[in-house]
Amino acid sequence: xxxxxxxLICATFLQAQxxxxxxxxxxxxxxxxxxxxxxxxxLDYLTxxxxxxxxGSLGAERAVAWTKSALDSxxxxxxxxxxxxxxxxxxxxxxxxxxxxxxxxxxNVPITALGGSVATPSVGLKALxxxxxxxxxxxxxxxxxxxxxxxxxxxxMQANLIxxxxxxxxxxDQRYDGAREASQYGAVGVIVRSMNLRLxxxxxxxxxxxxxxxxSKRIPAAAISTNAAEKLSYLLKLEPKLKFLFRQQCKTYAxxxxxxxxxxxxxxxxxxxxxxxxxxxxxxxxxxGAHDDGAGVxxxxxxxxxxxxxxxRPKRTIRVVLFMNEENGLRGGNAYANSALTNGEKxxxxxxxxxxxxxxxxxxxSCSNDEFAQIESxxxxxxxxxxxxxxxxxxxxxxxxxxxxxxxxxxxxxxxQRYFDHHHAENDTFDAVNKRELxxxxxxxxxxxxxxxxxxxxxxxxxxxxx
Amino acid sequence: xxxxxxxLICATFLQAQxxxxxxxxxxxxxxxxxxxxxxxxxLDYLTxxxxxxxxGSLGAERAVAWTKSALDSxxxxxxxxxxxxxxxxxxxxxxxxxxxxxxxxxxNVPITALGGSVATPSVGLKALxxxxxxxxxxxxxxxxxxxxxxxxxxxxMQANLIxxxxxxxxxxDQRYDGAREASQYGAVGVIVRSMNLRLxxxxxxxxxxxxxxxxSKRIPAAAISTNAAEKLSYLLKLEPKLKFLFRQQCKTYAxxxxxxxxxxxxxxxxxxxxxxxxxxxxxxxxxxGAHDDGAGVxxxxxxxxxxxxxxxRPKRTIRVVLFMNEENGLRGGNAYANSALTNGEKxxxxxxxxxxxxxxxxxxxSCSNDEFAQIESxxxxxxxxxxxxxxxxxxxxxxxxxxxxxxxxxxxxxxxQRYFDHHHAENDTFDAVNKRELxxxxxxxxxxxxxxxxxxxxxxxxxxxxx
Numbered sequence: 001x002x003x004x005x006x007x008l009i010c011a012t013f014l015q016a017q018x019x020x021x022x023x024x025x026x027x028x029x030x031x032x033x034x035x036x037x038x039x040x041x042x043l044d045y046l047t048x049x050x051x052x053x054x055x056g057s058l059g060a061e062r063a064v065a066w067t068k069s070a071l072d073s074x075x076x077x078x079x080x081x082x083x084x085x086x087x088x089x090x091x092x093x094x095x096x097x098x099x100x101x102x103x104x105x106x107x108n109v110p111i112t113a114l115g116g117s118v119a120t121p122s123v124g125l126k127a128l129x130x131x132x133x134x135x136x137x138x139x140x141x142x143x144x145x146x147x148x149x150x151x152x153x154x155x156x157m158q159a160n161l162i163x164x165x166x167x168x169x170x171x172x173d174q175r176y177d178g179a180r181e182a183s184q185y186g187a188v189g190v191i192v193r194s195m196n197l198r199l200x201x202x203x204x205x206x207x208x209x210x211x212x213x214x215x216s217k218r219i220p221a222a223a224i225s226t227n228a229a230e231k232l233s234y235l236l237k238l239e240p241k242l243k244f245l246f247r248q249q250c251k252t253y254a255x256x257x258x259x260x261x262x263x264x265x266x267x268x269x270x271x272x273x274x275x276x277x278x279x280x281x282x283x284x285x286x287x288x289g290a291h292d293d294g295a296g297v298x299x300x301x302x303x304x305x306x307x308x309x310x311x312x313r314p315k316r317t318i319r320v321v322l323f324m325n326e327e328n329g330l331r332g333g334n335a336y337a338n339s340a341l342t343n344g345e346k347x348x349x350x351x352x353x354x355x356x357x358x359x360x361x362x363x364x365x366s367c368s369n370d371e372f373a374q375i376e377s378x379x380x381x382x383x384x385x386x387x388x389x390x391x392x393x394x395x396x397x398x399x400x401x402x403x404x405x406x407x408x409x410x411x412x413x414x415x416x417q418r419y420f421d422h423h424h425a426e427n428d429t430f431d432a433v434n435k436r437e438l439x440x441x442x443x444x445x446x447x448x449x450x451x452x453x454x455x456x457x458x459x460x461x462x463x464x465x466x467x
Numbered sequence: 468x469x470x471x472x473x474x475l476i477c478a479t480f481l482q483a484q485x486x487x488x489x490x491x492x493x494x495x496x497x498x499x500x501x502x503x504x505x506x507x508x509x510l511d512y513l514t515x516x517x518x519x520x521x522x523g524s525l526g527a528e529r530a531v532a533w534t535k536s537a538l539d540s541x542x543x544x545x546x547x548x549x550x551x552x553x554x555x556x557x558x559x560x561x562x563x564x565x566x567x568x569x570x571x572x573x574x575n576v577p578i579t580a581l582g583g584s585v586a587t588p589s590v591g592l593k594a595l596x597x598x599x600x601x602x603x604x605x606x607x608x609x610x611x612x613x614x615x616x617x618x619x620x621x622x623x624m625q626a627n628l629i630x631x632x633x634x635x636x637x638x639x640d641q642r643y644d645g646a647r648e649a650s651q652y653g654a655v656g657v658i659v660r661s662m663n664l665r666l667x668x669x670x671x672x673x674x675x676x677x678x679x680x681x682x683s684k685r686i687p688a689a690a691i692s693t694n695a696a697e698k699l700s701y702l703l704k705l706e707p708k709l710k711f712l713f714r715q716q717c718k719t720y721a722x723x724x725x726x727x728x729x730x731x732x733x734x735x736x737x738x739x740x741x742x743x744x745x746x747x748x749x750x751x752x753x754x755x756g757a758h759d760d761g762a763g764v765x766x767x768x769x770x771x772x773x774x775x776x777x778x779x780r781p782k783r784t785i786r787v788v789l790f791m792n793e794e795n796g797l798r799g800g801n802a803y804a805n806s807a808l809t810n811g812e813k814x815x816x817x818x819x820x821x822x823x824x825x826x827x828x829x830x831x832x833s834c835s836n837d838e839f840a841q842i843e844s845x846x847x848x849x850x851x852x853x854x855x856x857x858x859x860x861x862x863x864x865x866x867x868x869x870x871x872x873x874x875x876x877x878x879x880x881x882x883x884q885r886y887f888d889h890h891h892a893e894n895d896t897f898d899a900v901n902k903r904e905l906x907x908x909x910x911x912x913x914x915x916x917x918x919x920x921x922x923x924x925x926x927x928x929x930x931x932x933x934x
Contacts, residue, residue: 031627159903160498162852197903359826359882361853385629386828388855415826415882417903436626436664436884 022381022454026447028310030385033443038305040435042070042298043357047288047430054115054285055325056088056256063281064259067297067322071263074305078266081259084335086325088256089116091285092249095222096124097191100243101235109228111191112203112286113248114175115328116210117221124247125150125189125220131236135173135181147186150244152236153178154193154229157420164416165355168195168423172206179221180210190221191244193229195420201225202425205284207328222246260332261322265304267453269315274340275452276319276350277303277445280326280398287428291419295357295438297322299412302442303449314453316348323398326354330397337401349452351410351445352396356422357433358414360444362389366400367408374458375408378451387444389413406459408452412445489848489921493914495777497852500910505772507902509537509765510824514755514897521582521752522792523555523723530748531726534764534789538730541772545733548726551802553792555723556583558752559716562689563591564658567710568702576695579670579753580715581642581659582795583677584688591714592617592656592687598703602640602648614653617711619703620645621660621696624887631883632822635662635890639673646688647677657688658711660696662887668692669892672751674795689713727799728789732771734920736782741807742919743786743817744770744912747793747800747865754895758886762824762905764789766879769909770916781920783815790865793821797864804868816919818877818912819863823889824900825881827911829856833867834875841925842875845918854911856880873926875919879912 033039050066053059064081071079097111113119130146132138133155138146153174157167172195179190194204203223210218224232235242261281267273279296283289300320307314323332340347351363362382365375372392379390395409403409414437422428500506517533520526531548538546564578580586597612598619599605605613620641624634639662646657661671670690677685691699702709728748734740746763750756767787774781790799807814818830829849832842839859846857862876870876881904889895 030629034627160501162497162907164903359884386856389853417826417907418901421901434885434888436631440629440884 055086097246114208126245151182264319267316278321291356296353299442333398350399353412522553564713581675593712618649731786734783745788758823763820800865817866820879
């Protein structure tokens with residue numbers, strides 16, 4: 001038989017056979033996740049027994065040890081730790097802040113130091129306040145109006161955007177770059193409205209950066225709760241000369257060693273083709289990192305467990321990677337990608353869950369149009385599970401360094417409406433995660449990984465099979 | 468011009484013009500709901516200031532008066548009350564229950580009387596227990612094994628169904644009919660596992676019925692929390708002779724008068740074509756009826772307010788109906804439909820929101836295939852808001868009596884995963900509702916009502932336009 005014809009027949013067979021078998025497998029993954037899942041129980045342990053897991057903390061190290069032992073218990077072919085050096089920033093004692101509208105007339109307000117910030121003087125920092133709606137206001141105001149003051153970044157997340165992640169992207173520059181920018185105009189500190197669409201009393205931390213700014217120029221930065229931001233803004237209108245006092249004792253130490261946690265099922269036919277599923281093991285220190293990203297960690301572990309539990313033997317190598325240090329450095333994601341490159345590993349597909357443990361709606365993909373066409377052909381398989389969102393654009397921070405022109409990256413996209421109510425705040429706790437929503441996410445991820453295991457990449461087929 | 472050609476041109480114009488204008492209007496509804504909505508504030512009042520609203524209670528009457536005044540405040544063309552006679556069942560003092568595995572060895576368990584149940588004797592009812600997985604088990608066991616005992620209905624909701632409403636439908640016969648059926652085999656009481664997918668300590672009430680059973684045959688019925696149901700089942704395996712004691716003091720009184728609350732904007736072109744949007748004002752007495760159905764009430768009110776707020780003047784009459792007594796009688800829905808029939812009103816479309824205030828996913832429709840084709844043509848208008856679920860089958864209990872062969876009924880379909888965590892239980896409270904999710908639901912409903920106002924029914928067009 002002509003080789004081309006043979007290949008075409010194979011291709012036809014591959015295209016024709018799937019539907020029923022695929023649908024049955026996928027149903028099995030959902031059924032098992034919902035009736036005999038481990039993700040929720042694992043999340044209970046990770047959040048309630050271990051708790052917060054900031055890089056370089058004891059919690060992070062306990063999470064490394066425990067997830068490794070949990071992966072050991074499910075009978076994978078390999079489980080190992082990958083060393084990675086991470087930053088170590090420590091909050092110190094609880095922050096304190098107040099608004100003083102006149103001598104002796106004060107209002108306490110909830111704040112939290114931004115991750116990476118320097119401390120205030122130990123007695124606190126007290127100054128006049130200037131409110132801005134964003135970094136671009138600084139140049140308009142100029143040094144004269146800013147010097148010696150605390151800059152209050154108060155642009156709220158845009159409520160009419162349907163994706164709360166889009167609203168977050170439109171605001172987070174205030175948090176990340178605000179201190180560095182304000183310092184160039186002589187500001188002495190910055191207070192940033194929490195990245196939260198809801199009005200409440202939780203300050204939300206998150207990464208900030210001074211870039212390569214000289215140490216002498218670095219000014220302390222804190223987030224203030226949305227309710228308190230509204231109050232400060234209101235009081236500033238009544239009394240522009242009010243003062244703001246805040247104290248924080250945070251400190252950056254030398255980098256320390258930590259680990260990515262990795263487990264894998266070796267592929268039975270194409271062991272060299274690697275499919276990654278992961279989330280990040282570190283979390284901010286305020287809550288228990290339940291949605292961010294305990295959910296992604298346990299869902300990723302569950303993908304491999306569901307394969308084992310349902311007796312599905314993958315053709316390709318399926319690797320779960322629990323990344324260290326997504327929140328304030330991305331060292332785990334970079335270390336993993338560097339190691340993959342050094343070892344000449346062929347990563348065909350990677351999926352990250354790092355958008356909360358809410359009801360899954362679908363995925364976003366970083367891929368070519370060819371690859372996306374294949375993905376779209378799988379949509380009907382997901383319809384019974386109300387998975388409808390398949391769009392190009394974006395995957396996950398930890399896997400992004402793996403991108404090359406051949407492979408496909410994806411991110412799970414759960415319902416985003418409640419995510420920023422909890423993100424990086426004290427209330428990112430186990431009770432905010434619904435068992436079924438978490439389990440549906442795990443099954444949805446498993447189904448996509450299964451389809452990539454079954455069909456591989458469009459672009460890696462021999463050229464005769466394409467068209 | 469030939470009349471047919473004229474009509475065809477009109478039809479073409481109607482079909483061609485819409486998209487941009489429709490999309491802009493819909494964006495305005497979403498923007499306004501999310502940035503300047505009233506639904507959340509209204510729900511705060513309804514749940515936290517008024518609270519539970521069981522038919523015939525003071526709470527229900529306060530809700531009638533307050534929603535009428537709220538509708539009065541938004542400048543509708545008419546606001547009025549429609550009298551309806553409702554049942555009055557009163558829980559009485561808090562229920563009490565325990566499992567006695569041996570004399571003096573007891574475990575207290577949380578129960579709640581089912582709505583409509585008779586009381587136990589004032590000292591309580593104590594008997595042996597027989598566990599069943601459903602009504603069909605009663606005949607298999609026979610009178611001998613059931614007589615003198617408490618029947619414990621313990622079939623759980625099926626966890627692997629994606630729609631939790633499907634799981635509810637598959638179980639709720641135990642609650643509704645269990646007592647009547649068990650009594651025919653000589654049972655002295657029934658305990659029903661709460662209709663809840665989660666394992667927790669909240670008992671969930673809900674309607675039950677004795678049908679036309681003689682008063683002397685009626686036995687008391689209560690729901691037990693899912694955790695306690697698991698415990699009772701487990702203890703029964705260890706000690707089949709254990710006894711269950713429960714006491715409840717509930718009572719049915721004579722019917723009393725209450726009201727549906729109705730408000731409307733009179734149509735500018737077709738005032739006789741009526742479009743209804745509604746939810747039910749009554750709730751069970753345990754929580755504050757936040758999701759069931761405070762959410763539907765305030766969303767329905769918000770539809771008309773969004774029309775006023777955005778300056779949209781409907782062509783058809785848009786009527787909000789807040790139905791009384793959905794939970795234990797459906798008297799409000801029936802009274803409304805009877806009145807519509809008596810007055811010869813032409814209801815072309817009705818939409819109910821009674822599935823919780825969670826993120827909206829779409830709608831289900833009770834309609835012909837022709838009408839459904841029109842609905843499907845609107846799907847692209849909803850895509851930016853992640854509204855993807857448009858299916859035939861079911862609408863809402865209160866509007867169902869309005870169905871005829873011409874009109875279309877619909878139900879809002881929010882994400883259902885968390886709904887039964889709160890349904891008919893003490894934790895159906897304001898804090899379980901997310902502001903954005905509620906507001907997205909209101910905007911989604913407004914958009915569909917707007918499209919029906921704009922295009923009307925397919926089947927009511929002159930026959931020359933159909934094909």
